[in-house]
Amino acid sequence: MKLLIIEDDVAAANLLKRGLEESGYAVDLAHDGEQGLKQARAGGHSLWVIDIMLPVRDGLSVLKALRDEGKGTPALILSALGKVDDRVEGLRAGGDDYMVKPYAFAELLARVEALLRRSRSSGGGPDTLLEFADLKIDLLSRTVTRAGQKIDLQPREFSLLECLMRHAGQVVTRTMLLEIVWEYFFDPQTNVVDVHISRLRQKIDKNFSPPLLHTVRGSGYVLRVEA
């Protein structure tokens, strides 16, 4: 799978390329807006990572041009400072997700994988039943079972689990959970999200085997069956 990174900071772009290549992706680089536009038009990418502040042509206008041409490749937008407006502008220009610099690579990787998964799975109708190992959740009746046994969850725990199930096998970061489940676009200074997760873990893992909800140090959480 090939990604395109449009980022003018050459050193940062190279580091990003290296990290993504180590995670199994092929990466093309462009260092200004025009060059990025040309490469994106040439096609063949599963995702674009676009910095907003670019020489020659800014990232938002590049993305707008590509969307106007009907290109639907998922786009992750990078911005230097967390202006509230940038997020809105970025999403309006056709971005699918938005990150503020400086970011942790683990955060970027998690978001890249979430976007790729989303673009692969879109097409079918909305899922109402999600399954992972022996864990099942029904989005209509809002019920959860593991190994056939009913589990009672608070509404917010249910939303957390839904989010983790939709990204099963992929790391979901604290920031992503706060954005998706609570719709807050900032990081609290205390471990609020972790405590909600540990309550959820108590309910879905404590009396069952194997454990499904794992902490990934320095990144976030993942639902997986560990070997």
Next chain:
Amino acid sequence: MPGIWIMAALLLGVAGAAIGFWLARRRQRSLESLRSRLVAVTQSSRQTGDNIAHDLRTPLTRLHADVETTLRNEDSEAHRATLERVLTEIQGMQSIISALLTLGQAEAGGMPVKKMAVNLSLLLEEILELYGPSAEERQLRLQGRIALQIMVEADRQLLARIFSNLLDNALKYVPADGLVVLSATAKGGEVVVTVEDDGPGIPAEMRDRIFERFTRLDPSRTPSGGAGLGLSLVKAFAKLLQGDVRAEASRLGGAAFIVTLPAAAAGVPRPVP
């Protein structure tokens, strides 16, 4: 006759001189007050600069020593452990710098505010629910006394950051078994939200200063790496929303942070029975 004219001229001259003198004094006084304000601003910005330098130098010193020692070591496990500590220190410094940039942007009015009708009662209930488990884990009782259907014309993200910062603070500083109460009322076009506790409280002489950058009550005790910017952000965000925040002594015995915000212009809708 000419005596009268001379007298009149003299009087006018004296009056003119007096007025001139008075004007000059006034100008001088306003110049003086401007000067003292400038001095205060310069001092406070110099102090802020000193504090930033201090807050960044401390982790840099640690980093320097850590990396230097590790480089003399051949063990790759030790290298890894050092790199992990380096990463943590960098994240700490990044969060200080991000907070300062946000603060500067908010205070200079450069931060766009997306105002819309927000049901503040619902938002506060959500924040309580977000913080509930953390409070419980720290053996704190977190209670809400929130009037129904308080509407404000504001930016939801900024509101959430204000109250989440205040609760982060309470969680950090109120000792175990303590009580934290989040209450909200609307009266006469003004919305008042209070976060108060039965913790150690804030000495009267610190209640204004606590909102300045890098002010910590006890500089030797900085739990969870608080840089002393959270309350400055609260103040800047409250002002962006045409509100304010102040600290007082709480009826509960600890600190009370009182946020005032203008109620939504359309008036407060009646709660649906």
